[in-house]
Amino acid sequence: MPRPALPRRRPPAFRAAAALTLAAFTASCATTNLPPISATGGGFEPLPAELRLWDESRAEEEKLLEQVRLYDDPLLEDYLGGVVARLNPPPMAANPAIAYRVRVIADPTLNAFAYPHGSLYVHTGLLARMATEDHIATVLGHEMSHVEYRHMLRYRRAAQNRQIGLSVAAVAAAVVLAGEQGEAYEEGDWSKGATIGVLGDLLIGLGLQLAFLAAVNGYGRDLELEADYGGFAKVAAAGYDPAAAPEVYQALLDDKGEPGTLEGFFFGSHPKLSARVENARQWLAEHPEHAGEEAEEEAVAAVEDDRSDFARRIRPVVRDDAALNVELGRLLLAEDQLARALEWMPEDPETHLLLGRLRLAQAEAATDEATRSERVAEAETALREAIRLDADRPAAHRELGLMLYRAGDREGACIAFRHYVELDPDAEDAGTFRDYVLELERDGDC
Secondary structure (H helix, E strand, C coil): CCCCCCCCCCHHHHHHHHHCCCCCCCCCCCCCCCHHHCHHHHHHCCCHHHHHHHHHHHHHHHHHHCCCCCCCCCHHHHCCCCCCCCCCHHHCCCCCCCCEEEEEECCCCEEEEEECCCCEEHHHHHHHCCCCHHHHHHHHHHHHHHHCCCCHHHHHHHHHHHHCHHHHHHHHHHHHHHHHHHHHHHHHHHHHHHHHHHHHHHHHHHHHHHHHHHHHCCCCHHHHHHHHHHHHHHHHHHHHCCCHHHHHHHHCCCCCCCCCCCHHHHHCCCCHHHHHHHHHHHHHHHHHHCCCCCCCCHHHHHHHHHHHHHHHHHHHHHHHHHCCCCCHHHHHHHHHHHHHHHHHHCCHHHHHHHHHHHHHHHHHHHHCCCHHHHHHHHHHHHHHHHHHHCCCCHHHHHHHHHHHHHHHHHHHHHHHHHHHHHHCCCCCCCCHHHHHHHHHHHHCCC
C-alpha cells in the first residue's frame, strides 16, 4: 500500500519556531562559572538575575499545571518527597531560598524534569518503569543536580554570551523538534509524529520555554553529564546503591517489544540513554568503593525496607499507567505492567478490570479467529474476577455487559447493564444503558 503523501504545510511547532528564530537578542557577557547552591549552605544568596529566572519559572509552572493532569496520590508525593529529602545534601538543605517539591504527571511517556526554583516533575510512565527505590533515587538525584548546580541560569548566560536569547535557544530546539516530527512522518511512524507535534505545540504555543528546555531539550552534554555525576554522588551519599544506575537507563532502553514507542524521543535531546549507561559505568569506575561490593547485613535490611515502601507506593502507578497504555494501544507494554501489578496486587479488582480491557483490546487486534476467541474468553474471566472481588464496581459490569452483548449473550448483557445503571445512576452514559435495558426487556431477553 503506498504511503500517504506528506502535507506540504509545516507543523505548527515548526512555523512558530521559524518565526521566533528571526528575533535577535543581545546581552553583555556574564560568567557561567557559578558555584553550586550548596557551596555556601545557609548563606546562599541568589543573584538578581536568578531571582528573575525563578519568578519566570513559577509563572511558567502555573501555566503548565493548567494543561497537564496531575496524578492524584498524596502518599506517593510524600514518599517521593522522602526520597528527595534523603538525597538532599545538608549544605543544600540548609539554604533558605529553595525547597524541593515533587509532583507526578499522569502521562505514560518517559520524562522527568526540574524547574530552577526547585519544583520537580516526574511522569507516571517513568515511575512505572522503575524496579527499585535505588532507580527512583537515580532519576531524582539527576534532576535535583540541575537545580543545585544552577543549570538553567548557566544555560541562559551561555545563550546570552552567544548573543541569542533564551527564547531563541528554546525555539531553535523546537526547530529540531519539528525536524524529528518530519522524520517520523517520513519513516511512516504516524503515532510518533503526531505526539511530537502535540508536545511542541503545547510548550511553544504556551511560551513554556523553560519547561521545553528542562523536559525536552536538556542543557547540553556537559551540564547533563554534570547532573549525572551529581546525581550518582547524591545516591551514594544517601546510602542508595549507585551500582543500580546503569540498570535504570538500560531499563529505559527496553521498549518491551512495543513497536513505535515514543520513549527514545523524549530522552533524545539529553545525552542518549546508551551514553548515560556509559556515564554511570565511568563514575563507578572512578569510585570503585561503590562498584558492587558485598553489602553488610544492615544495608541489606534497609534495602528490603525501602523495597517494601517502594512497592506500596509504586504498584498503583504501574497499574494506572497500564490503563493509559491500553488507551494508547501500547498493548505489549500494558501487558508487562499488568503482570507486575498482579504479582503485587493479586486481589485488586481494578487490576483485573484493566486486564479484562487489555484482553478485549488484544482480541480486537487479533488477526485470527482462534486468538480472538481465546482473548475474549480471558477478558470475561478477568471481568468476572473483578466483580467477584468488588461487586459494587460499576465499570466492571459495564465492560462485561458490552462484551456479552457483542458475543450474543443478551440475557447476561441485560443483567450486567442493570447492575451498571443501579450502581452509577448519574454516569454520563447511564441514559444510554437504560435504553439498552429497555430494548432487551422489550425483546424478551431479560
